[in-house]
Amino acid sequence: xxxxxxxxxxxxxxxxxxxxxxxxxxxxxxxxxxxxxxxxxxxxxxxxxxxxxxxxxxxxxxxxxxxxxxxxxxxxxxxxxxxxxxxxxxxxxxxxxxxxxxxxxxxxxxxxxxxxxxxxxxxxxxxxxxxxxxxxxxxxxxxxxxxxxxxxxxxxxxxxxxxxxxxxxxxxxxxxxxxxxxxxxxxxxxxxxxxxxxxxxxxxxxxxxxxxxxxxxxxxxxxxxxxxxxxxxxxxxxxxxxxxxxxxxxxxxxxxxxxxxxxxxxxxxxxxxxxxxxxxxxxxxxxxxxxxxxxxxxxxxxxxxxxxxx
Numbered sequence: 524x525x526x527x528x529x530x531x532x533x534x535x536x537x538x539x540x541x542x543x544x545x546x547x548x549x550x551x552x553x554x555x556x557x558x559x560x561x562x563x564x565x566x567x568x569x570x571x572x573x574x575x576x577x578x579x580x581x582x583x584x585x586x587x588x589x590x591x592x593x594x595x596x597x598x599x600x601x602x603x604x605x606x607x608x609x610x611x612x613x614x615x616x617x618x619x620x621x622x623x624x625x626x627x628x629x630x631x632x633x634x635x636x637x638x639x640x641x642x643x644x645x646x647x648x649x650x651x652x653x654x655x656x657x658x659x660x661x662x663x664x665x666x667x668x669x670x671x672x673x674x675x676x677x678x679x680x681x682x683x684x685x686x687x688x689x690x691x692x693x694x695x696x697x698x699x700x701x702x703x704x705x706x707x708x709x710x711x712x713x714x715x716x717x718x719x720x721x722x723x724x725x726x727x728x729x730x731x732x733x734x735x736x737x738x739x740x741x742x743x744x745x746x747x748x749x750x751x752x753x754x755x756x757x758x759x760x761x762x763x764x765x766x767x768x769x770x771x772x773x774x775x776x777x778x779x780x781x782x783x784x785x786x787x788x789x790x791x792x793x794x795x796x797x798x799x800x801x802x803x804x805x806x807x808x809x810x811x812x813x814x815x816x817x818x819x820x821x822x823x824x825x826x827x828x829x830x831x832x833x
Contacts, residue, residue, distance in 0.1 A: 630643060
């Protein structure tokens with residue numbers, strides 16, 4: 524399957540005929556290089572005729588608050604400038620009575636999984652600006668983990684502990700290497716407790732589980748080939764192996780696109796799953812901690828208009 528975002532012929536499509544009025548929400552503590560990339564996109568948006576308003580976050584939760592207070596009378600879209608965690612905050616803000624506002628993204632993060640999913644090139648400011656200004660907005664189904672919305676994936680097990688433990692300072696300095704360092708640290712001391720997974724009433728067991736709404740995981744790596752943002756369904760990857768050997772096996776299979784083909788890995792489709800395990804253990808969603816076990820993860824009729832490249 525192509526790495527490009529697949530457009531279903533019967534899916535809703537809303538193309539902007541005039542430049543959008545956009546609210547850009549971004550974190551000013553990002554590095555100088557990322558600030559320059561953001562400024563390049565803003566300049567191109569203004570050249571395309573967009574009315575651009577920028578708001579800087581100061582602390583966690585600001586992006587969600589800014590998005591929830593955005594008025595459809597003033598804006599056509601709210602754009603998250605940052606990583607997938609920033610997108611997640613904006614997504615949750617848009618779920619608080621801001622009907623009619625589309626969600627856009629300027630990818631400035633470490634993995635930029637959503638950008639991979641929709642075919643947006645983080646290094647191409649012209650493509651990003653044109654998508655935000657005029658690109659089609661597609662109805663995509665949003666999933667929920669213990670009342671917290673997510674767009675891409677939610678997982679429990681080692682990956683959630685890595686997300687919870689990774690050093691923010693190290694991530695800013697080294698990018699994805701910070702996750703590699705934290706994965707090795709966690710794998711050595713992690714006891715890999717069994718997780719119970721009830722998916723649409725059927726019971727499974729594993730040491731790690733990831734409920735995917737999109738195909739990609741951790742960057743440009745396909746974990747769930749049949750996942751589709753526009754479908755109200757989860758593709759649930761259940762990984763049973765434990766220990767460093769098991770994690771290395773999965774870590775090697777993922778970038779090769781072979782994770783779902785490993786004989787011990789189960790990939791099932793479901794609309795609702797319940798994950799049980801050590802009470803209070805973290806659940807990551809879109810690269811941030813969004814819930815704690817036990818966690819109910821569902822997908823239904825909740826949708827958002829996601830701006831994509833043409």
